Amino acid sequence: MALTRLERLQLWLLKAVMGALFTLFRLFSPRTPWSSKKLPPLRNALLEVSATQLGQKIRRREVSSVEVVQAYIDRIQEVNPFLNAVVKDRFAAALQEAAQVDKLIEEETGGEEVLEDRLPLLGVPLSVKESFALQGMPNATGLISRRRLVSTVDAPPVALLKRAGAIPLGVTNTSELCMWCESHNHLRGITNNPYDLGRIPGGSSGGEGSILGAAGAVIGIGSDIGGSIRMPCFFNGIFGHKTTPGVVSPENQHPPFSSRQGEYVSTGPMCRYAEDLLPMLKIMAGPNAHKLSLNTKVDLKKLRFFTIPHDGGSLLSSPVSQELLDIQRKVVERLEADLGVKVEEVHFPELRYSFQIWDTYMTLPDKEGKPPVAFRELMGEPGRPVWPLWELLKWIMGKSEHTMAAIGLALLEKTHVSKPSAFLIEQKENLQRKVDELLGTDGVFLYPPHPRVAPRHHHPLFRPFDFAYTGVFNILGLPVTQVPLGLGEEGLPLGVQVVGGKLQDHLPLAVALHLEKAFGGWREPGAV
Template identity: 80%
Template sequence: MAPLSLLEKAQVWLFKAVFGVLFALFRLLSPQRPVMSGKKLPPISNPLLFVSATQLAKKIRRKEVSSVEVVRAYIDRIQEVNPFVNAVTKDRFDAALQEATQVDKLIEEETGGEEVLEDRLPLLGVPLSVKESFALQGMPYTSGVVSRRGVVATVDAPVVALLKRAGAIPIGVTNTSELCMWFESHNHLHGITNNPYDLERIPGGSSGGEGSILGAAGSVIGVGSDIGGSIRMPCFFNGIFGHKPTPGVVSWENQYPPCTGRHQEYISNGPMCRYAEDLLPMLEIMAGPKAHMFSLDTKVDLKKLRFFTIPHDGGFPLSYPISKELMDIQRKVVERLEADLGVQVQEVCFPELRYSFQIWNTYMGLTDKEGKPPQSFAELMGEPGRPVWPLWELLKWMMGKSEHTMAAIGLSLLEMTHVSKPSPFIIQQKEKLQKEVDELLGTDGVILYPSHPRVAPKHHHPLFRPFDFAYTGIINILGLPVTQCPLGLGEEGLPLGLQVVAGKLQDHLTLEMALYLEKTFGGWRDPGAN
């Protein structure tokens, strides 16, 4: 394998050097956060919060519980936990209760029976949280950018509209990283979001508010987006399920920032939830008229699948090695698969995975078919005005005058180092990896792969570990479906988990694996019970 050129090595070194300096500055100049040590969420007291969305909808249709009762239970839980986690940035509680009242009235008046309601409105009366970067009519639509303060969505994003049309009731919008391009959900408009299992740790990003409120049992189902791991990292850190679909099926329209360059080839919008059985019906609804492309009605026999495990990326020098507890839990998954299903799980290695970050970074910067590059981060930070000057923003930040986070400023600074011509070596590595992985998976293969090198890090530590997202980012560039599955809690009481990857449009395979892993390892755990 050809080594990186001196220029490519210099670029990688520069990435680490810049973020190292920024992290040091942050530690030196930032005010101390309030001490959260020892504080924990209250345990769940309402049994409705332990019921999946699928089962809640069934209970509501059968009049075993009212939609008002369910929505009220989740409103009460949000009011109880949000002061701890700061996940919900704007609620619509009054409107949600009114809509729930209408649902209960509709059920009373329905003469066609439960089956008619299930077919037409499969999520009728079930509360839903929405990542704030999606347009939800009448709600803030800022993606954490101070200059967009006051921007309110006038329409619903297609995925939101489809879920509402299926009967789901939005109860609020949730926090993101600034402009959705960092794996800590922190911005100067809505503040910082905490992990429900340890308030001193991050919930991930950019769908971190979703991950946090779902993990805290303040929501049962939610909507996330993922272009580098923004569904999977929050799901991993918060101990819940999430699915990044095969791209190009679920609509990516009406979210901010918009897709430019070739980003639409790598972004996927998908479901986030606490219970595995909710993944498939949510995905089917979110895909709308294209749902048939996923073959979700195909029955899956896990015993007939081919299983592979990749324990690590081969050793990218600037990312942390996989921790022992994450390697151990992946090994336990392998052992259970072999014991329960009678299958052979083959360990495989792809040397090209060492270049996951460079591959992701290169392909995210490619021009579209018309030769237009993606919109620059500096431009997005300045909208609706002029692009920001990164060095000037850094100086302002050092004086406490910048409206932007250190992560956003760092990304805009790194953008200045981007070379216009992609590295032939990196392109070659991606194409080789794509061919090998596609051939390995086919239509009946499943890969187990780590989600992240470590469990949820402490606040702001990603500034010193900026490359660790490569474990999720590479799957976006390969265009593969992947389900994030929780696997219990680790040594520090923090969630463990892994990614389950399948071939293109074989989403039904990973969703079936999620059901198996939930049954085998217990799925989501109440953070208040730790």
């Protein structure tokens, strides 16, 4: 069954609009001389310890929380001028909280076990994506009109991490309104990749990915509605987990999710060490943790493994690069050698329509027939919706408060047809059925996180649909762990998505632990 003439026209319009926008960007945007410098090397051994182990050392009084927090403050101050990842810090408050932690530990009479059970992250520093409400911190998500807004509450997962003893150091940069794969906005500027300052760190959790990859943080929190955890984790060589939707609360984030979008968003942990993923998820899930089998011991030799090397040849996304095909094949070979399993290669023709499926479902009306809030309305808040063509003209003149990516998305909204495509609905339902049957409760599969390694700044404007490699799993509602796999030909991180069945988050998390040992996990960018 093929796309209708109207649907083919819609695809042509999407490509034409984005191609024209990229041409305009290249003609009218200022040229930025990206530095070829590398980040300073690590000089404090505390920065090379997982959050789980740091918490243990703090509870055992082997190191003070003040020492740990100060080590990370020093690192942020050292690398943030290169990265522009942390957009607002709370260093003074964090040091005060660390001192209170050390006093609490000094006075505790119940022993280390009591503290571990009640406060597993006691004294451990944390970074927070700026789209999450963090009391006393900005919550602008790159909008100049929200620049004076300060959160008065904590988002639920942030509150749970703080309740477990974690100490927030500050908030990190996002793309404008969290709807682009590069963390760039006219309020905070552009964030750089720690492995190559001329490359993107991803989005929308790009500030988180950047500061974590640079060892300026050990654990962080991100959100994902199209790959906004997994792409930054891939591009910055760290671990991240997109949870099964509905487990971790999405409340008190900006922008708020409307219509059916709440069904596809996931909040999850981001970190440099795989052993921190599971304890973080337990904490962040709060009262919903029982929905996941997070305490179940996983025997990897009893799992069924599959690999999908690419999307089958989408008309919109780029072909997967050879180095990513090669590293996924090496993962297959390593799993087979280490575990004695057979990794079966499978293909789903429906994956060719990944972007169209994501785009269709993101714009579906809710049960009452109400469509999602238009992006141009979000751009214009607290005033009237913006006029995309007028903003484009202002941008050419250097007068717009909005990025080209945001303006382009507002323009693309105009290409949407009012009635969802029956063909794409059918493709999604077929894909959902096949994937659910394949995975069951004991299966996982490997899939590329992106067609290529971290692109150069602004290049996603020319290839805007490559995020479909991550976005399709938001619509399918599956848990996915992003795993780093060393560095490629250009010294940039390689990686793979490990996908599990619904509510089977513990399976890809267990695979991530194994692959960290097999491939080395996070690598220090300054040492590359």
